[in-house]
Amino acid sequence: MRLEDALFNWLQIKIVAEARTDDRAAEDTRLFFEEILREDHAVSSIETHADRATVYIDYKVDGEQKQLRFDKEAAEQLLEDINSNPKYNNG
Numbered sequence: 001m002r003l004e005d006a007l008f009n010w011l012q013i014k015i016v017a018e019a020r021t022d023d024r025a026a027e028d029t030r031l032f033f034e035e036i037l038r039e040d041h042a043v044s045s046i047e048t049h050a051d052r053a054t055v056y057i058d059y060k061v062d063g064e065q066k067q068l069r070f071d072k073e074a075a076e077q078l079l080e081d082i083n084s085n086p087k088y089n090n091g
């Protein structure tokens with residue numbers, strides 16, 4: 001898996017896990033992607049911040065600081081899809 005894909009997948013599931021704090025599967029999946037980032041891509045730190053339209057991921061690879069940007073709407077799409085599916089909202 002390419003680093004950019006792993007970061008985007010991690011970002012999407014991080015957004016889900018933060019919004020659905022009782023969703024253990026989301027948290028487990030977030031941890032799985034963090035493991036991929038650490039073990040396969042040597043990512044040592046990772047932080048996010050956002051403005052109205054963009055989510056920024058600041059991360060380090062082999063001690064070098066880097067940044068990726070993703071469209072905020074695309075990053076939040078997984079959460080929107082889960083929340084709009086009655087199968088996942090039995091509460």
